[in-house]
Amino acid sequence: MANFVSPPIAAGLGGGASALALYGETWWQRRQERAHADTAWESAVLAGPAAIAGSRFAAHAGSVLYALNPDQRVVPFSPLRRPDLLSIVDWCLGPSEKRLWQVTGGAGSGKTRLLIEAVQQLAGKNFECGWVRHGQAATAAEAAITRPGRVLLVIDDVDASPRQQDDLTGMLSTLARAPAGQVKVVLSGREFASWWARVRAAMDPADQAVLAPAGRTTLTRALASPADQLQQFQGAARRYARHFDRPVPAAALTGTTTAISVAELHAAAAITAYNGLTGPVDLTTALHQLFTTEETWWLTNAAEQQPAIRLPLPVVQGAITAATLVGADSMDQAVRRLAHLPGLTISSHERRTELALWLHQLYAQRGGQWLDLHLPAYLADRYAALIVTAQPGLPAALAAAALTT
Known part of the structure; x- marks a missing residue:
């Protein structure tokens, strides 16, 4: 190259090539890091409350129970539940630094359907939402912190098993140290009285104040008289x-x-x-x-x-x-x-x-x-x-x- 261009220009071109190579290496490294972060996120959360094992509606044409699942949304969301929906959505979108919200109600009261509607609304407002896989609460919290924007994690049936509650303790410890407002969590269960105090007792006392719930939505069994x-x-x-x-x-x-x-x-x-x-x-x-x-x-x-x-x-x-x-x-x-x-x-x-x-x-x-x-x-x-x-x-x-x- 020195036979065709002056030494200063040749040196500049060589330096540019080195910088370009360094940029390419950095870009590739960041791309790999994002891919690893996406993999960690997808392994810890679902897009909805359940994972489909390869079956589709055509295979469920004769199943009435399948159609009754809340994520099928056959019946429109009731306007009578709209105040409950807005309380969760407004908390997520608002300035509150509180990280937790609780939803409670008996079986069949509509807890999962309420959360499905909340996730639908937040997804259109630049919120990344994930339903935490069973036994993956701690991993989900760690993955959520690495996401680029605001995140909502949903844990449904949180009182379904002791394993679910034990995993929650690790999640709360991670959540307490997350930047305020970045990651929010909704816990949904039939009741909180018998186990929530035990989970808090296992936490660092300083974390307990940080993780005081912003509110609780209590759903009644019936929507109408x-x-x-x-x-x-x-x-x-x-x-x-x-x-x-x-x-x-x-x-x-x-x-x-x-x-x-x-x-x-x-x-x-x-x-x-x-x-x-x-x-x-x-x-x-x-x-x-x-x-x-x-x-x-x-x-x-x-x-x-x-x-x-x-x-x-x-x-x-x-x-x-x-x-x-x-x-x-x-x-x-x-x-x-x-x-x-x-x-x-x-x-x-x-x-x-x-x-x-x-x-x-x-x-x-x-x-x-x-x-x-x-x-x-x-x-x-x-x-x-x-x-x-x-x-x-x-x-x-x-x-x-x-x-x-």
Whole structure:
């Protein structure tokens, strides 16, 4: 190059090439760091309350429970819950340096649906939102701190297990040291009285003051009085009729002298639309039809997806109940736990493996776990209670399964 340009120019070009190489190396390093940060974030959180295991709506066309999950949003969000929604959204967007908010309410009161709506609103306002995977609260907090903007972490069913609460302690320690306003967390559970004080007692006293909740949203079971439930039931039935591509049923909910939960009302409306019920619809009868219809779909789906299973209905009922109440962290653990259930104690390892794989693909899994069926909590609890009552040997089997690692 010195034969064509002067030495000063050659030196300048050489220096520029070195600077360009250094810039390229720095750019590549930063790109790798961002990729690692994104991987850490995605491994700790979900985009919604459950992870879908490869199944899509076409595979759930016969499932009424699937349509009742809050993330399906078949029925529009109730304006009666709007003040609760705004309290969370305004806290996230406002100047408050408080890092925590609590949402509490019984099963079927609409906690998850409320949080889904809050996340939807915040996502349009430059907030990055993540639903914390089960057992990943501490990792999620560390990943959130590295994100470029404001972050909201949602922990649903925070009181579901001691493991979830133990993991929360590490998350709070990380959160207490995060820059004020950067990361906010919503904790949702049925109650906080029995465990929240214990979690705080394990924290550094200085962190307790920093992490005092900004507020608490308490949801009641019902959205309407008994007099208004007929209108809400008929509106929900129209929505589910459209969802299932059915005619709008001419039906009315009867036999409810007290306000019923949102989950009960929507369940009755969904099965009314799906089965084309007409005239007076009794809540107890509607729920019975809902569970019977879902059981029929399970057997049909199992025959299509895993023909080798071919189990009688009582065994399938027990397996669904175990998947809902006990769950599993892996396929191998699920296979070992299924071995405790009536009708499966002497079954082959291969058959239990096929059953575990079928349960894994049947519904989405809550919190990204390997097996924890994502179903409306109130309805899942009610169904499990019915099956446990009907099968006397099942409670002991479930207890043994839960102790199997």
